[in-house]
Amino acid sequence: MNALNIQQGASSHSAYDLRDPNSQVEERHTLAVLVENEPGVLARVIGLFSGRGYNIDSLTVAEVDHTGHQSRITMVTSGTPAVIEQIKAQLGRIVPVHEVHDLTVEGASVERELGLFKVCGQGDKRVEALRIAEIFRANVVDSTLESFVFELVGTPSKLDAFADLMRPLGLKELARTGVAAIARGV
Structure with missing residues (x-):
């Protein structure tokens, strides 16, 4: 947000498309x-x-x-x-x-990504992994005595946050589909 509380680059159809084309910011x-x-x-x-x-x-x-x-x-x-x-x-x-x-400048859009997370652990780490998965609404798609495979759909930042929490609990492998996105509205 800028000083006028107008979101920069809100829409290419907006009078408030304030993105500086000469900016060096990525x-x-x-x-x-x-x-x-x-x-x-x-x-x-x-x-x-x-x-x-x-x-x-x-x-x-x-x-x-x-x-x-x-x-x-x-x-x-x-x-x-x-x-x-x-x-x-x-x-x-x-x-x-x-x-x-x-889609970033044409207006609001919806982005989702699918991730599969293999988490290996025993005892308290297994219980904690299941608890965190429940919070993130991740599904258990495979389970053995040593590991779980969780399926999670969400924004890329949600998948990143889930992976960060699972690493200390035994995250062994991760597969992600990439972003699927579509514009909102008509």
């Missing part, structure tokens, strides 16, 4: 890209990032229109406002790309 952005579902498209999109030294923090891809042969790529990346604008412009120039949406 911002996290969630991009949704609608592409043709054909071989090599994902490689071209990823090549754009690797060829310019940009990082992808999260990447999910799935077919969203079987009859129209379209897939949706949801990616989370970080960069200065100028870098983010450059990424969006370059993505839009790739031929099989139909639409590029920056």
Whole structure:
């Protein structure tokens, strides 16, 4: 928030889009890209990032229109406002790309991620792991005498917090799907 209590970058349609395009501060952005579902498209999109030294923090891809042969790529990346604008412009120039949406600036969106956590422990550590899992509303999807596998769906920060609490209790392995995101409203 700034001094006027106006959220910066609230919407690209807002009169209060106050993001400084010359800022050197790194911002996290969630991009949704609608592409043709054909071989090599994902490689071209990823090549754009690797060829310019940009990082992808999260990447999910799935077919969203079987009859129209379209897939949706949801990616989370970080960069200065100028870098983010450059990424969006370059993505839009790739031929099989139909639409590029920056969910971070286009308004409110919902982000979720699935994580599987293998926690090994005995005695009090097992009881504590189950107690924390209940607080986070994680499901036990596998259980042995030595370990649990928890399933947790939530924001990336919720999964990070759960992992941080499980590490001292015996977190042995972690698998995450990456962020799936969609704009709120109509």
